[in-house]
Amino acid sequence: MSSESFYTDKSRVRASFDRAARSYDGAAVLQREVSDRMAGRLDLIRHAPGVILDAGSGTGYGAATLRDRYADARVVEFDLALSMLQASRAKQMPAGLLKKLFTRAPAQVCGDLENLPLATGSVDMVWSNLAVQWMNTPDRVFAEFHRVLKVDGLLMFSTLGPDTLKELGAAFAGVDAATHVNRFIDMHDLGDALVRAGFATPVMDMEKIVLTYDDVKGVMRDLKAIGARNATEGRGRGLMGKHAWARVEANYEQWRREGRLPATYEVVYGHAWRPAAAPKRKLDDGRDIVEFMPRRPA
Template structure:
């Protein structure tokens, strides 16, 4: 598996904190894929007591898991505290939202404490997927499922192509293919990984509408090697023109390669079983 460019985690956190209020208005793709991910749990015979939603955002999968498993304790983890403030309350009369601010590479839970782990559109924000999956394996009980979605390398190709016509420096994140992700699951001592993919294409009438959706869900260049200067007006104009030139019948496409993964906890992990700190309330 080739090394991924590192992310500026402070920048990632800032972007998602800013996007918390707008996220749900722009996250049609994320919500639809989350719905499809939830449907896959219908194939599994589970009675989980404790479920972790990794990279929970505004809590779509928390809601889905609570509806599917009403007796389960569902905990959302996210790097952005503003996202967690939008989680649903555990009970209508309670102020408790059951969210924990944490880096998904260092989860504050004891080993073997989760009966299922779910993650929708979060794994692509890891520049160390082997470490991430090892940490997931650590907190999972033996036989627990880890079901996730992430983006494959054909995602956002239109944006990548438009920037390549303007500036050779990186502007769009790299995404691993499903085979590399499957290898990382095996390396994390998770069992029987199953990977599959589908392509979803969304179309927009204008460049502004496309970019508004991307900004609204927190997408932006957070690679540590990104240019630190402001993008000049001329380069930005050329980028927008290159994006508009890809329109078909007046609609600008935006491609998502959706990768689905499923693997099972074995009760062992490449990392020690101790938690990284205490769980917040």
């Protein structure tokens, strides 16, 4: 199947997260856990940002963590789905009209990570928890992160790798010709994309987190509750038939261990710095020297 069939339909992604805003916090166990683990990594990094962009902020869990850690920083929440930002704002604004009048509303922007409506060199740190996987290619979003960061600014992000929801993908395999699970990008390819975007000293690592469920419907309910619906271009456009769904359930049952069905998430972490632009080398006549590096063997 062509790679285009796995491209995400961004309008569907936005609509799914808008619908999931109310149910998101009740089901976002993985998102909170990964956010906490990312925050722990900040203990190893010396950085004092003045402006932080939470890129893909959802309902504000990570932004709250960042405000606690960097009390003097301004945290800007940025998300594709307006309802997610509204849910975050509702949690931060106190009850009562008078209190609301004297409470500063959180800084929020609704937009697309691949086309950030922010000035070049306007933030000291970009934090992005489990949002990059919704992009079809990482190059554009990393280029935008690089653009809005100041020199010596920090990018810290998490995303999902190829083994994510491998059980669900295997259960759907062969049932029909449609795509049912997003295709996720390998950690090494993400590291290469960071270098292409101009980032320095990228650090990448990965771990697997497994959630368990009573049945397949539980897996699907949680995915729906956090807005992680199938948004691939090659998805089926109608409801799956009863017999096809029975095959999916039977296929997934092969993964059952100790009475529970697993849902694996390959979580990829990365951080890198926005360096000062390196001066171009020139020939004696003033022409730029362009260096070509040999392609790394596969």
